[in-house]
Amino acid sequence: MAYQQTDLDKLHSTLVAVATGAQKVRFADGRETTFQTVEAVSAAIAVVDAQLKMQARALSGTNRFRVPYYRSGL
Template identity: 75%
Template sequence: MAYQQSDLDKLHATLVAVATGAQEVQFADGRRTKFQTVEGVTAAISVVEAQLRMQQRALGGIVRHRTPYYRSGL
């Protein structure tokens, strides 16, 4: 599933709201999630941020692969 910047913005706004009580957030694709703790919101924020970074890298066209080097020649 692809997240959007608006989803991240909503999560940041929800972080403030959860500090005062339970808050529900609706994502761009229509899903609703109810958060009870600040830790739950911060975990969701880190997941969405990581997903957005991966999407940006994919759009950039740069793909990095690591090739292992073994001294034995394998």
């Protein structure tokens, strides 16, 4: 599922709202989610942020990967 910047903005505003007592957020595609704690909202922000960064990297054509280094020479 592709997230949008508006979803991340709503989650940031929801973080403040959950801290003050509100618990629901409605995304751009119409889904509604209820959060119980600030930690749950923070975890959702991290997921959406990571997805947006991955989408931006995919669109820019930048692919990064790591090559493992072993001291034994493998």
